[in-house]
Amino acid sequence: MDYKFIDENNKNEKKKYEENIEKCNEEISDIDKKIKELRFNMSISPKERQKQKLELEIAKKEIESKIISLQNAMFDLFIKEVDKKLADKRLNNEITSKEYYAEKQKLKYLKPAKEYTNNLKYTEIEDIIIDFKTKLEQLKFDTKLTTFEQKEFNIKELEKSKKFNQTELEYQKEDIKKEKYDYEYHKIYQERDEIGEKKLKEKLAELENSDINPPTEKEVDDMYNDLGYKYLGKEMSERENYKVAETWKNLEKQDINEEHESMYINYDELDNKITRYTFDNDLDNKEIMTYIGKRLGEDYGKHLDGEKKELAAKFAELEVFGRYRDIDINNPKLLLQLEKVDGLNIETLEETIGLDTKDLKREIYIATYEEYIDENKGIMSPDKEYYTKGEKGEYIKIGESNKEETTITVDGFDFKLKNDEILKGEELEKVTQKEMVEELIKNEVEKSLGDGKRVTGISKVVDVNFLKELEKQCGYDKKDETLWDRVSLVSTINEKGEEDFQILEKNYDEDGNIIYKDLEGISTLENSNRDIAIDTEKILFGKYKKVESTKTLKEYQTESGDRYAITRDEDGNLGFSEIYSEIHRDDYHIMEAKEIDTYSFETKWLKEGYDEFDIDQSDIENTKEIFNRSKDEMEKTKENTKEDKGREL
Known part of the structure; x- marks a missing residue:
C-alpha cells in the first residue's frame, strides 16, 4: 500500500527505496528469462545446466531477500510519518490524550510485529537458499569440482546455519508474544471507564489465561492500513483523464432519427450468445439466422411479459438478419429500436381519391436501424422498416426508409414520400437494443450466481x-x-427482500460460454x-x-x-x-x-x-x-x- 508522506526527506528516501525495488524486480525478471533459456540450451551437459540453474535460483532468492530489507526500511519511514502526524493531531487537539496513547501503543507494537513477520519470510527464503546450496555442493562433487571431504564440511556448515536461523526465529517468536500480550493488556485497560472495574478484571484474567499467538501477516497489514488511512491517506490509483461512462450516456441521448454517432451496443455477451447458437445446428444460412433469432428472443424476453415479450422476440429476429444481411455483410443494419404505434398519418395519401388507407389506421410496428455512412468516424444514418400484422399474427412489411425518403405500400400501390410526410400515431409499446442487451447480461449474471437471487442493478x-x-x-x-x-458491480435481492452486493469478473467456462464469478x-x-x-x-x-x-x-x-x-x-x-x-x-x-x-x-x-x-x-x-x-x-x-x-x- 502506498501512503502519502509529508516530510520531504522521508519522501526522497522512500523514492530511492522504490527505485531500488524496481531494479531488483527487473533483475529477477532477467534471471527468470535466463532460467527459461537454459532449459533449451543443448550445447551444455545436463549436469552443467542443473548447476547453472541452481546458481541462478540462489541469486534470485538473494534478491528477494534484499527486496524485503528495502520494504522494511520503507516501513520504518511509515512509522516515523505516522508518529509525526499523530503528534501534530494531539497538539492541535484533534484527538484526545486517551486516543493518542492508544495509537502510540499500536505503533509501539506494530514495529516489532512487522519485523517478526518479515523475519518469517527471511527465514523461509534462507532455508530455500540453503537447500539450493546443498544440492549445488552435491552436484559439484558429482562433477568432480570438489572433494568428498569439502562437500561434507560445506553441507554440515549449511545445516548449522539452517538450525541457527530456526533457533533465532523461536527466540523472536517468544519476544513478539510478550509484546503482543503487553499491547492487548494496554488495549483492554484503555476500556476501563467504559466497561467498569469488574468487567476489566474479567477481561484481564481472560487475557492472562489465554494462549498468545504471534501476529499473522494479515493482522499486521490490517494495523498498518488502519493507521495509514487515518493519518496519512493513500496515494490514488491512476485514472483516465476523461469520463468514459459520461461519454456513453451522452451518446444515448442522440436522436436515432437523425445522423448520429454509433449507438449500437455490441457487448461480448451478445456476440458470445450468437456465436454459441451458430454452432448448435448444421443448418443453411437463412435457417441458422432464424434459429439464432428465435433463441436470442427467448433470452431477451425471459423476464418480460405480454406485448413487451412479443416485441423482444421480433426484435431479436430483425436484429440477427440485420447484422448478417446478404446485401452487404460488411455494412450491417444495426437495429436500435422496435416500437408499436397507433397507426400512421400520411396526409398526402389520405387525400388521394379512391385509395384505401385502412391499413395505415391499424397498429404499425416501426423498426429503426443505424447504418454506417462514415465507418472511420463512426457516423451512422437511420433506416426504418414498417410492419403490420396479418390475420395469423405474422408480421408483414409495408415500407422502408433511408435518410432521404420512404417507400411504402398502401392498397397494393407503392409510394415514394419525404420522411417528414409520415407522422406516427401514439406510441403503444417499444423495446430498444440497449434495453435488450442489458436484459441479456442480467439473465447471464443471474444464471452464473445460481442462488435464486434477482439482479437489481x-x-x-x-x-x-x-x-x-x-x-x-x-x-x-x-x-x-x-x-x-x-469487472462489474452487481446488486441482488433474495426471496426475503434482502439486498446484497458483489464485485464480479466476466470469464469463460470450458465450453466457451460467458460466466460471472467473484473478483x-x-x-x-x-x-x-x-x-x-x-x-x-x-x-x-x-x-x-x-x-x-x-x-x-x-x-x-x-x-x-x-x-x-x-x-x-x-x-x-x-x-x-x-x-x-x-x-x-x-x-x-x-x-x-x-x-x-x-x-x-x-x-x-x-x-x-x-x-x-x-x-x-x-x-x-x-x-x-x-x-x-x-x-x-x-x-x-x-x-x-x-x-x-x-x-x-
Missing part, C-alpha cells in the same frame, strides 16, 4: 487506467490477465453503512469539485490493502469509490474517497425486484433518503468545523 467499471492498477492490487498481473471490460484478490470488510464523502471530480464552478455524501453499502479490501466501497446515488445507480483516508473525531467518523468511472445499466430493475417480492415500495425511497440525509449531515459538519476553526483562531 449492474454497473461496469470502465476506467482503463484504474483497471490496470486493480490488476496489480488483486494479483491478476501475475497471471498475465487483463481486467478491461470484465479474486479482493475481500469483503465487515464494515458497511458508514459515512463516506466522494470526490466526483465534477467541477461545480471555478476550481470547486462536487463532493457527494452518502453511506457505504459494502466495503472491500484488496490483497495489496487498498480499500473500496460500493454506494448508490439518489437515482439508484451503483457506484464504486476508492477510499483514501478516514477522519476520526470525538463526535463523528467519515471516510474520504474518489469516484471510479462506472457505467450503470437501467435502474428500473431495482423497483422491479421489490415488486417481484411484494415489498413495501417505501423501501425503494430509502436510498434517496439516506443520500439526502447524509448530504445534510455533511453540510452541518462542515459548518461546525468552520466554527471550531474560527474559535481556535
Whole structure:
C-alpha cells in the first residue's frame, strides 16, 4: 500500500527505496528469462545446466531477500510519518490524550510485529537458499569440482546455519508474544471507564489465561492500513483523464432519427450468445439466422411479459438478419429500436381519391436501424422498416426508409414520400437494443450466481487506467490477465427482500460460454453503512469539485490493502469509490474517497425486484433518503468545523 508522506526527506528516501525495488524486480525478471533459456540450451551437459540453474535460483532468492530489507526500511519511514502526524493531531487537539496513547501503543507494537513477520519470510527464503546450496555442493562433487571431504564440511556448515536461523526465529517468536500480550493488556485497560472495574478484571484474567499467538501477516497489514488511512491517506490509483461512462450516456441521448454517432451496443455477451447458437445446428444460412433469432428472443424476453415479450422476440429476429444481411455483410443494419404505434398519418395519401388507407389506421410496428455512412468516424444514418400484422399474427412489411425518403405500400400501390410526410400515431409499446442487451447480461449474471437471487442493478467499471492498477492490487498481473471490460458491480435481492452486493469478473467456462464469478484478490470488510464523502471530480464552478455524501453499502479490501466501497446515488445507480483516508473525531467518523468511472445499466430493475417480492415500495425511497440525509449531515459538519476553526483562531 502506498501512503502519502509529508516530510520531504522521508519522501526522497522512500523514492530511492522504490527505485531500488524496481531494479531488483527487473533483475529477477532477467534471471527468470535466463532460467527459461537454459532449459533449451543443448550445447551444455545436463549436469552443467542443473548447476547453472541452481546458481541462478540462489541469486534470485538473494534478491528477494534484499527486496524485503528495502520494504522494511520503507516501513520504518511509515512509522516515523505516522508518529509525526499523530503528534501534530494531539497538539492541535484533534484527538484526545486517551486516543493518542492508544495509537502510540499500536505503533509501539506494530514495529516489532512487522519485523517478526518479515523475519518469517527471511527465514523461509534462507532455508530455500540453503537447500539450493546443498544440492549445488552435491552436484559439484558429482562433477568432480570438489572433494568428498569439502562437500561434507560445506553441507554440515549449511545445516548449522539452517538450525541457527530456526533457533533465532523461536527466540523472536517468544519476544513478539510478550509484546503482543503487553499491547492487548494496554488495549483492554484503555476500556476501563467504559466497561467498569469488574468487567476489566474479567477481561484481564481472560487475557492472562489465554494462549498468545504471534501476529499473522494479515493482522499486521490490517494495523498498518488502519493507521495509514487515518493519518496519512493513500496515494490514488491512476485514472483516465476523461469520463468514459459520461461519454456513453451522452451518446444515448442522440436522436436515432437523425445522423448520429454509433449507438449500437455490441457487448461480448451478445456476440458470445450468437456465436454459441451458430454452432448448435448444421443448418443453411437463412435457417441458422432464424434459429439464432428465435433463441436470442427467448433470452431477451425471459423476464418480460405480454406485448413487451412479443416485441423482444421480433426484435431479436430483425436484429440477427440485420447484422448478417446478404446485401452487404460488411455494412450491417444495426437495429436500435422496435416500437408499436397507433397507426400512421400520411396526409398526402389520405387525400388521394379512391385509395384505401385502412391499413395505415391499424397498429404499425416501426423498426429503426443505424447504418454506417462514415465507418472511420463512426457516423451512422437511420433506416426504418414498417410492419403490420396479418390475420395469423405474422408480421408483414409495408415500407422502408433511408435518410432521404420512404417507400411504402398502401392498397397494393407503392409510394415514394419525404420522411417528414409520415407522422406516427401514439406510441403503444417499444423495446430498444440497449434495453435488450442489458436484459441479456442480467439473465447471464443471474444464471452464473445460481442462488435464486434477482439482479437489481449492474454497473461496469470502465476506467482503463484504474483497471490496470486493480490488476496489480488483486494479483491478476501475475497471471498475465487483463481486467478491461470484465469487472462489474452487481446488486441482488433474495426471496426475503434482502439486498446484497458483489464485485464480479466476466470469464469463460470450458465450453466457451460467458460466466460471472467473484473478483479474486479482493475481500469483503465487515464494515458497511458508514459515512463516506466522494470526490466526483465534477467541477461545480471555478476550481470547486462536487463532493457527494452518502453511506457505504459494502466495503472491500484488496490483497495489496487498498480499500473500496460500493454506494448508490439518489437515482439508484451503483457506484464504486476508492477510499483514501478516514477522519476520526470525538463526535463523528467519515471516510474520504474518489469516484471510479462506472457505467450503470437501467435502474428500473431495482423497483422491479421489490415488486417481484411484494415489498413495501417505501423501501425503494430509502436510498434517496439516506443520500439526502447524509448530504445534510455533511453540510452541518462542515459548518461546525468552520466554527471550531474560527474559535481556535
